[in-house]
Amino acid sequence: MSGPGELExxxxxxxxxxxxxxxxxxxxxxxxxxxxxxxxxxxxxxxxEAIAPLLWVERDFYDIVSARLFAEMLAFKRYRVRDEYVLxxxxxGELAGIVNGRVVDAKTGMSYHTMTVRRGLRVGSHLFxxxxxxxxxxxxxxxxxxxxxxPIGFRRWMIEYPLDKKHEVQxxxxxxxxxxxxxxTYFGAKPRLxxxxxPVPEELLDxxxxxxxxxxxxxxxxxxxxxxxx
Amino acid sequence: MRGxxxxxxxxxxxxxxxxxxxDLMSAASLLALRDAALGDRAVDGVVVANMGAARINxxxxxxxxxxxxxxxxxxxxxxVENGPASGSSAVKVGFQxxxxxxxxxxxxxxxxxxxxxxxxxxxxxxxSMSHPxxxxxxxxxxxxxxxxxxxxxxERFGVTRRxxxxxxxxxxxxxxxxxxxxxxxxxxxxxxxxxxxxxxxxPPIAEPLHLFDCCPVSDGAASIxxxxxxxxxxxxxxxxxxxxxxQGTDTHAVHEREEPxxxxxxEIAAERAFGMAGLTPDQIDVAELHDAFTILEIAExxxxxxxxxGEGHLALERGDTAIGGKLPINPSGGLKARGHxxxxxxxxxxxxxxxxxxxxADGRQVDGARCGFxxxxxxFGNNVVATVLRREDR
Numbered sequence: 001m002s003g004p005g006e007l008e009x010x011x012x013x014x015x016x017x018x019x020x021x022x023x024x025x026x027x028x029x030x031x032x033x034x035x036x037x038x039x040x041x042x043x044x045x046x047x048x049e050a051i052a053p054l055l056w057v058e059r060d061f062y063d064i065v066s067a068r069l070f071a072e073m074l075a076f077k078r079y080r081v082r083d084e085y086v087l088x089x090x091x092x093g094e095l096a097g098i099v100n101g102r103v104v105d106a107k108t109g110m111s112y113h114t115m116t117v118r119r120g121l122r123v124g125s126h127l128f129x130x131x132x133x134x135x136x137x138x139x140x141x142x143x144x145x146x147x148x149x150x151p152i153g154f155r156r157w158m159i160e161y162p163l164d165k166k167h168e169v170q171x172x173x174x175x176x177x178x179x180x181x182x183x184x185t186y187f188g189a190k191p192r193l194x195x196x197x198x199p200v201p202e203e204l205l206d207x208x209x210x211x212x213x214x215x216x217x218x219x220x221x222x223x224x225x226x227x228x229x230x
Numbered sequence: 231m232r233g234x235x236x237x238x239x240x241x242x243x244x245x246x247x248x249x250x251x252x253d254l255m256s257a258a259s260l261l262a263l264r265d266a267a268l269g270d271r272a273v274d275g276v277v278v279a280n281m282g283a284a285r286i287n288x289x290x291x292x293x294x295x296x297x298x299x300x301x302x303x304x305x306x307x308x309x310v311e312n313g314p315a316s317g318s319s320a321v322k323v324g325f326q327x328x329x330x331x332x333x334x335x336x337x338x339x340x341x342x343x344x345x346x347x348x349x350x351x352x353x354x355x356x357x358s359m360s361h362p363x364x365x366x367x368x369x370x371x372x373x374x375x376x377x378x379x380x381x382x383x384x385e386r387f388g389v390t391r392r393x394x395x396x397x398x399x400x401x402x403x404x405x406x407x408x409x410x411x412x413x414x415x416x417x418x419x420x421x422x423x424x425x426x427x428x429x430x431x432x433p434p435i436a437e438p439l440h441l442f443d444c445c446p447v448s449d450g451a452a453s454i455x456x457x458x459x460x461x462x463x464x465x466x467x468x469x470x471x472x473x474x475x476x477q478g479t480d481t482h483a484v485h486e487r488e489e490p491x492x493x494x495x496x497e498i499a500a501e502r503a504f505g506m507a508g509l510t511p512d513q514i515d516v517a518e519l520h521d522a523f524t525i526l527e528i529a530e531x532x533x534x535x536x537x538x539x540g541e542g543h544l545a546l547e548r549g550d551t552a553i554g555g556k557l558p559i560n561p562s563g564g565l566k567a568r569g570h571x572x573x574x575x576x577x578x579x580x581x582x583x584x585x586x587x588x589x590x591a592d593g594r595q596v597d598g599a600r601c602g603f604x605x606x607x608x609x610f611g612n613n614v615v616a617t618v619l620r621r622e623d624r
Contacts, residue, residue, distance in 0.1 A: 026427050027420060027431075028431060029417045029418070029421040029428075029442065030415060031416075031420050121415065121431070122431055151348060155349070192429060194430070195427035195429070196427070197426070225245050
């Protein structure tokens, strides 16, 4: 070995060229417009800051989801995970949710996490659907391996789509038996679960270029449903 | 019969709570007792409304538990179960105790901790009030009954999904002014009906009812203190009288009703409540109706006599039922957005009306409200309690 550059080359997983996720805009139940777009590595520290307050929130498994998502995004930023991507949902530039996953090979994708910061508007459902759209329609994969860490996730993915069992495969998230979304399942579910319009109007896209964070307390209160009197 | 007054009210925020059932009912009760400022006067009786604690929380005899928790000995204790109308039934039992002279001060508390069950269990638990041989056994749920009822209303009276959405939008907006509401999220016609994304935002639950046509599953508790007129005179604070209570029943199985779009039990309960109060529907300033499903607000507004049959949706369209309209309905957000912890709902309706009549409903106050009306709808309309409240001058 001749130096740190060479060592880094050994530590860093090989990467494939991935087509970018084309941004889209979704009208939420509130009438607000949520832009869904892919994030770059340099934006990851902002996202880490957003989810840090949730590391100790047990409700709905936010603790384990945020801890794992934190590690996955950090690994993405520091080149320690192979072919990962991160998508965000932004309302007026403010973070509403994050999803991520990675490419296993040309035929198979792996869903990692879905985290909703702004609850009650099916933001998580929209973002998960965007993630599936990316794997099937833009990366051209045949299937996506999925597990759920919370009962809410199980209802949203396994039941609503519905997913098939592929329990013979251990998912990277803890070796949990995998479920799978196939192309057929995806296109069958698309009319009722996959929403959004393209191209995103320029002014909306401009407003979504910089990620604004709702603030620690706001994030915690939104996630815990603590609006109103306590 | 003696006059019965509401001396104090209190409730906890509805939603999803980590508190125990006992904590919820105790907290609401203490708030009502503090509001009543009874001083040294003892509570003679405690009535607790609840539907599912035995099944969901594995707790029975909860009125006795509340007496013990609050050290209200030797107060009498009764638990009342009447499905989603348990709350108003408990108010009626408390009212009867005071009106008859058996008690001077009665604490009525409604409580439910439904989120201890998962959604499937909660839906099944609520469905267990349907007819066991004619409905439940075939998989009938309350949303499915409401869906069929809504479809019949649409066909007969020209109600559309847009009208149902108007109820949801109004009540979500009202709840924005209610810090006790489960859901504090404004919604728009575009977001839930008109945009291409609405199909995802607002998925079908039981056609023609969609997600935003249905109340959430909530935890919560609400409480009131009922006293005799005599006792009320010695207390401070504004006076709100329970001017009338009426109850009506109908066939258990919905298909056995002569006319499936008619809410006969609501008609009977309302007529009896208005009769006891000596008031008519046009004298009511504010109403809390049992909108577990959006169609029910429209149908109950007709059955209670506020609007002609088949005209409730037109009144809604005109804005008559908005805060500031001719008859504001569900300024609290209703079951749709304040939430629906089933045993607590009927008491929460009375709490909201008392706040309205006392002029204390900050953020959602109906100006100058003096008379209020509530419908608490049990089963799928087979056991209904209506209540009329009136503000009294000292």
